[in-house]
Amino acid sequence: MSGKKIECKEAMNYVCQSLGEDLNSEKCAAIKTHLEECVGCKNYFKSVEITIDCYRKYNVEIPEDAHNRLMKFLDLEE
Amino acid sequence: MDEKKLIADAQSGDKKALAEVVKNYEQTIYNFAFKICRDRDKAEQIMQETFYSMIKSLHQFDGKSKLSTWLYRIVTNHCLMLARKLKSRQFVSIDDEEGLFEEKYTADWSSIPYKGAENKELREKLDNAIKKLAPEYRMIFLLRDVEGLSTEETAQVSELTVPAVKSRLHRARAFLRKELNEAFIK
Numbered sequence: 001m002s003g004k005k006i007e008c009k010e011a012m013n014y015v016c017q018s019l020g021e022d023l024n025s026e027k028c029a030a031i032k033t034h035l036e037e038c039v040g041c042k043n044y045f046k047s048v049e050i051t052i053d054c055y056r057k058y059n060v061e062i063p064e065d066a067h068n069r070l071m072k073f074l075d076l077e078e
Numbered sequence: 079m080d081e082k083k084l085i086a087d088a089q090s091g092d093k094k095a096l097a098e099v100v101k102n103y104e105q106t107i108y109n110f111a112f113k114i115c116r117d118r119d120k121a122e123q124i125m126q127e128t129f130y131s132m133i134k135s136l137h138q139f140d141g142k143s144k145l146s147t148w149l150y151r152i153v154t155n156h157c158l159m160l161a162r163k164l165k166s167r168q169f170v171s172i173d174d175e176e177g178l179f180e181e182k183y184t185a186d187w188s189s190i191p192y193k194g195a196e197n198k199e200l201r202e203k204l205d206n207a208i209k210k211l212a213p214e215y216r217m218i219f220l221l222r223d224v225e226g227l228s229t230e231e232t233a234q235v236s237e238l239t240v241p242a243v244k245s246r247l248h249r250a251r252a253f254l255r256k257e258l259n260e261a262f263i264k
Binding site for chain 2: 048059066070071
């Protein structure tokens with residue numbers, strides 16, 4: 001590790017950039033260490049995850065009449 | 079039935095197979111269109127246009143990519159076209175990253191009742207936040223983080239480079255988090 005101290009702002013930026021990406025780089029190791037020690041950044045990391053999770057769980061079902069109108073519009077009614 | 083066979087049958091004019099393809103993807107397309115425009119009527123209109131375009135150009139589908147990736151591309155284009163046509167909303171500019179990573183935004187979200195997005199109040203907050211995000215950013219966030227496409231697939235669908243996708247994605251994540259943080263903590 002380079003030993004360079006990670007600043008919070010840098011950690012926050014990095015969290016948003018690298019979520020779901022390869023987390024084995026040297027920089028990532030430094031960020032992980034920072035996250036373990038910094039409550040603010042840990043909260044930040046968690047809040048980005050929750051943000052994504054909220055949108056992932058927000059789904060709508062296609063109404064039956066919308067399905068029927070679609071099949072009629074496409075001339076694919078049975 | 080195997081999807082390849084179903085598509086081949088649909089391409090050769092089998093109406094039953096075509097109806098099956100539509101049925102297999104209508105929920106995904108409707109849901110995705112809603113997530114982009116946050117409006118059920120517009121989502122239905124986009125869904126109809128998407129499948130109409132699909133049928134018109136199905137003969138060009140060569141099976142090199144997944145049908146779902148191909149459909150995401152069509153639906154994304156229709157969403158962007160509609161957004162450009164309406165053009166009425168002012169979106170928040172996030173080209174400048176400075177305001178996205180202020181150190182004061184370190185509130186603890188552990189006590190926020192976010193589980194179960196069927197909560198009406200939470201849904202309003204999610205809608206309000208994402209509506210401020212320009213469609214070009216919104217679609218990247220939705221394709222990559224919400225629909226679960228890979229970065230490469232997202233690039234393919236959006237016709238952007240992988241670095242451009244990553245750049246838009248991390249700004250969109252930071253922006254939405256910041257907006258929700260303000261909405262939750264208020």
